[in-house]
Structure formats: C-alpha cells, structure tokens
Amino acid sequence: MTTKPVISCRNVWKIFGAHPERYLAQMAEGKSFDQIREDGYIAGVKDVSLDVSKGEMLVIMGLSGSGKSTLVRCFSRLHEITGGSIEVDGQDIMSLTEKELIELRRNKMGMVFQSFGLLPHRTVLENVAFPLEMRGQDKHERRARALEVVKLVGLEGREDYFPRELSGGQQQRVGIARSLAIEPDIWFLDEPFSALDPLIRREMQDEFLRLQALLGKTIVFITHDFDEALRLADRIAIMKDGAVEQCDTPDQIVLRPATEYVRKFTEDIDKARVVHARVLATAETIGEGDPVDAKATVQDLARLLVQDTRDVIPVAKDGTVIGGMNRTEALEILLENG
Amino acid sequence: MAETTAQPELRTGQTLTRPRGALILVGVAIVLMLLQYAGLLPAALFRVPEAVVPNFAGWLDAIFNFVKDDLGLLKLTRFLTEILQAFLDTTANLLFGKRRWPSIGPIPWTAIAAVAGVIGYYLGGWTMALLAAGTFVWTALIGQWKIAMETMSVLVVAAPSAFLIGLGLGILAWRKPWVDAALKPILSVLQTLPFFTYLLPAVIFFKVGPTAGAVATTIYAIPPMILMTTLGLKKVSPEVVEAGNMSGCTRRQLLFHVYLPSARTEILVGVNQVIMLCLAMVVLTAFIGMPGLGAKLLAMMGSFKLGRSFEIGITIVLLAVMLDRMSKAWVVKQPEHFEKGTPWWKRHLTLCLAAGAFVFFVLVAQIIPEAGQLGRTQNFSMGKELDNLIKGFLDIGAVKATTGFLRAFVNVQILIPFRNFLLSIPTPALILLVAAFALWLGGRKQAIYATLFFSLVALSGWWDRSVITLYSVLSAVAIAMLLGLPIGIVAARTEKWSKRILLVCDTAQTFPSFVYLIPAIMLFGITDIAVIFSILIFAMVPLIRYTIEGLRTVPEEMTEAADMAGATRMQKLWKVQLPLALPTMAVGFNQAIMFAFFMVIIAAFIGTQDLGQELQRTLAGTDLGKNFVLGICVALMALTFDLTILKWANDQKKLLGLD
Ligand SMILES: Nc1ncnc2c1ncn2[C@@H]1O[C@H](COP(=O)(O)OP(=O)(O)OP(=O)(O)O)[C@@H](O)[C@H]1O
Ligand SMILES: [Mg+2]
Numbered sequence: 001m002t003t004k005p006v007i008s009c010r011n012v013w014k015i016f017g018a019h020p021e022r023y024l025a026q027m028a029e030g031k032s033f034d035q036i037r038e039d040g041y042i043a044g045v046k047d048v049s050l051d052v053s054k055g056e057m058l059v060i061m062g063l064s065g066s067g068k069s070t071l072v073r074c075f076s077r078l079h080e081i082t083g084g085s086i087e088v089d090g091q092d093i094m095s096l097t098e099k100e101l102i103e104l105r106r107n108k109m110g111m112v113f114q115s116f117g118l119l120p121h122r123t124v125l126e127n128v129a130f131p132l133e134m135r136g137q138d139k140h141e142r143r144a145r146a147l148e149v150v151k152l153v154g155l156e157g158r159e160d161y162f163p164r165e166l167s168g169g170q171q172q173r174v175g176i177a178r179s180l181a182i183e184p185d186i187w188f189l190d191e192p193f194s195a196l197d198p199l200i201r202r203e204m205q206d207e208f209l210r211l212q213a214l215l216g217k218t219i220v221f222i223t224h225d226f227d228e229a230l231r232l233a234d235r236i237a238i239m240k241d242g243a244v245e246q247c248d249t250p251d252q253i254v255l256r257p258a259t260e261y262v263r264k265f266t267e268d269i270d271k272a273r274v275v276h277a278r279v280l281a282t283a284e285t286i287g288e289g290d291p292v293d294a295k296a297t298v299q300d301l302a303r304l305l306v307q308d309t310r311d312v313i314p315v316a317k318d319g320t321v322i323g324g325m326n327r328t329e330a331l332e333i334l335l336e337n338g
Numbered sequence: 339m340a341e342t343t344a345q346p347e348l349r350t351g352q353t354l355t356r357p358r359g360a361l362i363l364v365g366v367a368i369v370l371m372l373l374q375y376a377g378l379l380p381a382a383l384f385r386v387p388e389a390v391v392p393n394f395a396g397w398l399d400a401i402f403n404f405v406k407d408d409l410g411l412l413k414l415t416r417f418l419t420e421i422l423q424a425f426l427d428t429t430a431n432l433l434f435g436k437r438r439w440p441s442i443g444p445i446p447w448t449a450i451a452a453v454a455g456v457i458g459y460y461l462g463g464w465t466m467a468l469l470a471a472g473t474f475v476w477t478a479l480i481g482q483w484k485i486a487m488e489t490m491s492v493l494v495v496a497a498p499s500a501f502l503i504g505l506g507l508g509i510l511a512w513r514k515p516w517v518d519a520a521l522k523p524i525l526s527v528l529q530t531l532p533f534f535t536y537l538l539p540a541v542i543f544f545k546v547g548p549t550a551g552a553v554a555t556t557i558y559a560i561p562p563m564i565l566m567t568t569l570g571l572k573k574v575s576p577e578v579v580e581a582g583n584m585s586g587c588t589r590r591q592l593l594f595h596v597y598l599p600s601a602r603t604e605i606l607v608g609v610n611q612v613i614m615l616c617l618a619m620v621v622l623t624a625f626i627g628m629p630g631l632g633a634k635l636l637a638m639m640g641s642f643k644l645g646r647s648f649e650i651g652i653t654i655v656l657l658a659v660m661l662d663r664m665s666k667a668w669v670v671k672q673p674e675h676f677e678k679g680t681p682w683w684k685r686h687l688t689l690c691l692a693a694g695a696f697v698f699f700v701l702v703a704q705i706i707p708e709a710g711q712l713g714r715t716q717n718f719s720m721g722k723e724l725d726n727l728i729k730g731f732l733d734i735g736a737v738k739a740t741t742g743f744l745r746a747f748v749n750v751q752i753l754i755p756f757r758n759f760l761l762s763i764p765t766p767a768l769i770l771l772v773a774a775f776a777l778w779l780g781g782r783k784q785a786i787y788a789t790l791f792f793s794l795v796a797l798s799g800w801w802d803r804s805v806i807t808l809y810s811v812l813s814a815v816a817i818a819m820l821l822g823l824p825i826g827i828v829a830a831r832t833e834k835w836s837k838r839i840l841l842v843c844d845t846a847q848t849f850p851s852f853v854y855l856i857p858a859i860m861l862f863g864i865t866d867i868a869v870i871f872s873i874l875i876f877a878m879v880p881l882i883r884y885t886i887e888g889l890r891t892v893p894e895e896m897t898e899a900a901d902m903a904g905a906t907r908m909q910k911l912w913k914v915q916l917p918l919a920l921p922t923m924a925v926g927f928n929q930a931i932m933f934a935f936f937m938v939i940i941a942a943f944i945g946t947q948d949l950g951q952e953l954q955r956t957l958a959g960t961d962l963g964k965n966f967v968l969g970i971c972v973a974l975m976a977l978t979f980d981l982t983i984l985k986w987a988n989d990q991k992k993l994l995g996l997d
Contacts, residue, residue, distance in 0.1 A: 120578075120599075
C-alpha cells in the first residue's frame, strides 16, 4: 500500500455559519470546537489531513455529529471546503470546473447515502439506472445493468416498486445498487448497511470486499459498528468534533491509542480479536520452532499461547519468517479483556 | 376588540407603552371630532380641500401613455394579442364551434362529459367520475352548454399559461436571489390589489373580450404558482439532490430529473390554486365584456331573473367543486406500479378508455344530433318556474316580514347611522383612530404604515367613497363575527361537526365570489343590505374555518389541565381555549377583512356609493389612471389591516409558544 494516494487532503476545514471563509481567515490558531461554536460557527471538519491509497478501505468512525458525513461530502465536493486542499488522483478537486466535476462523478466516484437519497418518483429499476441515464447510456444496456445489480442486492421482483413501497432496509439496498451500477473507482459509503439485517449485511460486506480485492476499488466507509470496521478496514480514522484523532491500522489503534479519547473509544473492544501476530513480531529475536501465521490474531493463537513454553515465537508471512513474537506480551493482550 | 385585554399577564413591559400611545392618539382624535361637532373645526381640517388633492390619476395616465405609446408596449401587446387570439380561437372552435381554424368543433357534449367521467374515475373512483360527468351533463341539459364552453375556452388557455409562467418565474426566483427579491414586493401588492385593477389594463392593452379576459385571468393566477414552485423546490431533501449530483447530473438534468419531480406535491397544489383562481377570475371578466357564464349571470341578475341566475350559479358552483376535487385528487394520487408482463393497454387503461369513449360519442353524435348539440329549446331549464317559486317564497308573510324587518331595522337603526357617523369624522381624526388601532395591536412600524397609507387615501381625492367602502367592510365583518364565531365555537366541540363544517367551508371557499351575490339579491333585492349580506356570507367562511382550526389545535394537555382544575365548560372555553386559539382566529379575521374588501367591489354591481361603483364605471371607459388610483385606495386600506393583524397574530403565537 505504498502507491500514490488516490485521495489526499491537507488541512481541510469545513465550517458552517454565516461567513465561514472570513471567519476562518481571521480565526486565532488552535481554537477548540467549543470556542468556535461560541462564535456562532460549527466546525464540521476541523483541520483534517489524511491520505487514502489506491485499493485501500478506510473506515471512518466517531460519535454522531463528529463530522464523518461532512468529511466524506468534502471528498466528493458535495460541500465546498472552507480551507485546505483535497486532491483526487493528483488533481485538486476545488479547481475543477463544473463540467470536469460532473465527469469525475460520472466516471470515478460513487456514493451511498446515510438516508438513501432515493428519487421518490422513480421505480427501483429507474433509481438504479439513474446514474447510467445521466451518463447517456443506451436504454437497453442500462436496463440490463440495472437488473443485474438489483438482483445482486436481492431485490429481484421488486424492480417496479416505488421507494415508498419498500422497507428501510430495502430502500438502502436500492441506494447500494445504484452506486454499484456504475462500479466507480472511488466509493464513499455513508453507513451503507445501517438498516440491513445481519445476514444481508454480511453478504453485502463480502460483496464490497470482493470488489475491492478483485478490481482494486478504493473505499471510504463510515460505520458505527466496530465489528464491521474490523472486518473491512485496512485503516480506521477516528473522529471527534470534526477532527481526526487518529488514523491507523486497527492493531495500532487498540495497541497504541494516540489520545485519551481514542483509548476510551476503543476501551470495550476485545483487543485479542484485533491484534495480529504480524504487529507483535520484532526482528530482534526470532525464536525457534514452528512459526505462527502473521495474519492470525492473538485470539486465534490463544490455545497455543497458553500451552507453548517458548519465550519468543517466530512469526511467518507467506512461509518466510519475518520476526519473533514475545509470548508474554501476547498473553497480556489476551488476558486484558478477560 | 376585547381580546387583547384578555391576558394582561402575558404582555411584557415594553408593550405597556403601546396602549398608552394608542390612547393618546384616540384622545386627539376625539378632540378633533368634538371640535367638528361644535362647528369649530376649519373645513380644511375636516376634509382635504379639493385644491390640495394632487392629480394622481393624471400623472398615472401620463405614465401609462408614455409606456404604451412611446415605449411601444402597445405594439408588443398587440403582437401578443395575435398569438393569444389564435389559441383562444382554436379552443373556441373546439368547444363551442366558433368559425375559426381548425373548424372541426364543436366537440359533442356527450364526448366531453364521457372523457371527464373517465378522468374523474382515474383520479378518484366512481364518486369523482359521477361528479365530473354529472357536471357536464347538467350544464348541457340545463341549456348552458354554450356559455359554459365560452368560459371554459378561456380557462383552458389561461390556466396552462399561468401554470407555465408561474413555474418559470418560480424556478428563476428559487435560483436567482435577485429575482426573488424583485418578485416578493410585486407579489404582495398583486395579491392585495382588487381584481378590477387587473381588468382595465388588460382591456387597454389586449382589446376587449376573450383576449383581455384571458390575460387578466392569467395574471391573476400567477402569484400562487410562483410561491408554490419556490416552496416545493426549497423543500426537496438535500440528500436527494446530492444523490443527483453524485450521479453526475448536469444542472439541467438536476432540475428536470431531480428537483421538479421531487417537488411534485407542491407544484400540483399550485396547479389546483391556479385552476381555482382562473375560474374565479374568468367569471368576473364579465365586467369587461367577456361572454360566458359570468356575463350571463350578470345579465340575469341585472334583470332580476332569479331563477335563471340560480341555475347559472349552480353550474358555476358545480364546475368549481369538480375542478377543485379533481385537481386535489391529483395532488394525492401517487404513481402505481404494475406487475411484470402487464399488457400495454392495461398500463394505459385511462388513456384507452378516454379515447374510446371520445370516439364512441363522436360517432354517436353523427347519428343522433342531440348527442352532439342540444337545440335552443331542448333544455330542462326551470328558470320561470323557479322565479315564481322564489318570488312566491319571498311573498310569504313571515318571510316578507323578516326580510322587511331586517331591511328596515338593521339598515335604518344600525347601518345608516354607523355610516353617517364614519362620514362625520374629520379625515385626520379617522387617520389617527386607525393609527391608534395599528399601534395598539401591531406596533410603531404598523402605526406609521397605517398613517401613511390612509393619508395617501385622503390625498387621492376619494375619501368619502373610501370611507363608505370601509363602512361596508367593517359592518359586514362585524355581523359575520356575530354569526360565525358562535357557529365555529359550537362546531369545534365535537370532531364530527368540526369535520363537517370545515368541509362546507372548504367547498364554499372554492366558489367564485360572484356566486355569493345570488342569495343576497334573492333575499334583499338590490339594496344596501344585500351588499352587506353578500360580503357577510363570503367573509364568514374564513372566520368559521379558523375558529374551528384554532380551537381544535389547542393542545390536549391544556384542556385536560383545565378539566382537572374543575373548570366548567364555559370557564374552559373563556380561560383556556379561546386565548390559545386567538392568534389563529385572528388570521381568520384578517382573511375575512381581505375577502370583504374583495367582495365589496364585486357587490358594487348591486349599486352602492363606494369605490367599487366608481371602479366599475371606469371599466366602461379608458380611465386607466383613475382606475388605478381607486384600486390602490382599496389595496392601501386592506394592507393596513393585513399588516397590523398578522403582526399581532404572530406576536401572540410567539408569546404563547405556539409556533
Ligand atoms: N449543512 C449543514 N449546515 C450546518 N451544520 C451542519 C450541516 N451539515 C452538518 N452540520 C453539522 O456538522 C456536524 C457534523 O455533522 P455530520 O453529519 O458530519 O455528522 P456525522 O458524524 O455524520 O453524524 P451521524 O453519525 O449522526 O451521521 C454536526 O454538528 C452538524 O450539526
Ligand atoms: Mg452522518
């Protein structure tokens, strides 16, 4: 994952209020969220810098109102940012003309909305085919494609229903299908599975993982569900009051929380399920005997950790040993959450 | 107005000075009046002297002439007239067989009724089908097909024009803030200007007859369409718009595929209002010689043919109710989906049925001429018989005694003294009284507006007639309150009656105002009291309506709290429900006054000495300047009340936390 970032943002601000630009320009350095609010403004996104690489799945987490949706809207330029810069594929999106922006969205970006954003006067099929229609695709082609994805999200037989005739979960699947229809390179998913039952949710997660692995899609994914985040994330960004508190791999976030807030936020998670052998391995001492797989979590290794007597256990990735894992350290992680 | 004293504890310290200020104004006014009655007031202070009155009418005429001739507006409008004429000729040919292109009309009445029935069925099932088809069948059988179609031929041109122009302007106003800023004041003035002010310019710029009628009708119906369009577009959920953006919509695509379809409900409500206003206005264009239902009604009422007037009234009411119900049904009608493999004809059943019925009846009309057109004598009009019936009824001793008594007592003992009293007040004193009223209810800003507006009226040179107009409005609204409030209060007691009375009010509100003259003339002949009566029933509708709504929306826990405190029904009403309902009721009161100002001018047809009479007179000539001055006088007086009462209602709502 060392390729050039697909999305790269630097010091991005999004302030809501009467004259956000003017306010930001004269604002004193280091004002807190609450101080800004006292001035009558809301910092939806507060000085955020991060990169998303190609083929990566970045999961954004945070409490309600922490600015997750706002950040993603900045990435897709649904919001004009107040300060900073955002580059997509090396191009500053704030400098795009309207036409270029439309081209970018038609060909590269897709989004699933938190509250679906379905067009009320269009049937399921017409909603799904909408982006294709806007692109001017041939009627039969787009119908065939729409049918295909409608089937994929399990709404076969309801093609001619109107959104108001569907349950919340079904509506959400229409929204997912609509974004699937054009198979964009960059995907923004704002709590895309929140209304789905666990079974379908799992299927959908698998579908996105498959697409990501198969076609190298870049995905920015918002969720409130830690299990989901762990299943999907390459990296997790944790937001609070518009700012990103920490953006790192799940292992690092639970092992080395950057702030007190992140520590609290991740307190209840069973770390043993998150931390991988790979992360615990150091090159200093390699140890002896049979190696364990780098991709195994501490929990996977629980039995072995308890029964083994070695101090250091070798860790191997794809058959080659990359380092040694301190057994006591691993055991502590295992025991911490009981 | 006792209502403001009802809750002194709610008033804040700042408003304490307002009643005092008002009191001072009233005091000055009384001093002026006393001086006048003692004969000590100089004449110049009693009325604005003729010599001081600026020649507003002359100036306006000069401006109009400049715009008309020098700026070449007349050329433009004459050009527009040609286009409009072409459309109107086409619809006239189709609907009642005017000898014009495409020369295929008239369409058989049976075909129109059948198609209306099919559309009615599609929109609202069998009852609506019956209403739609029945209206046309009635019209044909009662012998009013031709005049009804004359009216319809203008309506079917004016309503779509108003819709398109309103939609376009609404989109512009929503998109461009400066258009919005420019349109807002124009719209609010347009909505208070009496319709008569639309009529004369229409005549001057667009010739007499259907074209002028169509223009006046169109302009009259545009404002609500603009408002509903912007309202609807603003309400589209932002996420739906974002979804459109992310789908790569261009601006055009966004407007046509996302915004407009999502604003469907509001736009259709706008369509309903456009249709209803068009109908109301198209009937009134009778005053500028537009043939049709209105003209016929005018003629019949003028010659006191009550039976025929009554029948025409029913036709107009039926048309209004039908158009209203159908367009409202369209608002709530949601698209339905069809199961897979539904054949084409089933998907478009309405279209097929309508086309089928149309063709069938056109063919039938070839064989049976009565199905195409009814002859002059082939109708079931009972005009004469009804006439006798009504006259007989009025001749019954008891009825005659009642109307006679009302006429004599109310007129002589109350109305005429009141009118004379108003006329006896010196101009500055009356202005002060109105200002006091505005200050007390509204505030300083409202008082300033009131003074300014009424001073302008005084300077217009039409003071006495304006006062008579005011007198008609005030007396009618006062009587309407005496009758309407108790009805509203009683009806609001039960859910069932509230619904019933509201339905009646809703229906009555769709009637073109003209219709209200019919019962007035029937009962009281052509007299002052008939004027008051017609205004009164027209104004009672909003009063009852808002009283019920105000009372019904009093939060349950408050009435329950009163119950628990052991309040009697009366106590509950006076101490809890009425104070809370007052702001809403004030809105109804305001609407009643606006309606009254509107109606007073139509009622001038009966013969009064107010502004309306003069206005109607200007229509006969080309006195554009005077027409405008008169219209603006009415608008200014109406606006004064509008600003003051609405301000009060809003203040109270805020105070009571009802908003
Ligand atoms: N258009 C807007 N105008 C003003 N304030 C806004 C706007 N959009 C968002 N905000 C504010 O920005 C903050 C962040 O909102 P955002 O929708 O990004 O939260 P979120 O993290 O997505 O929350 P949730 O989990 O509930 O979806 C909130 O305080 C919100 O009130
Ligand atoms: Mg959100």
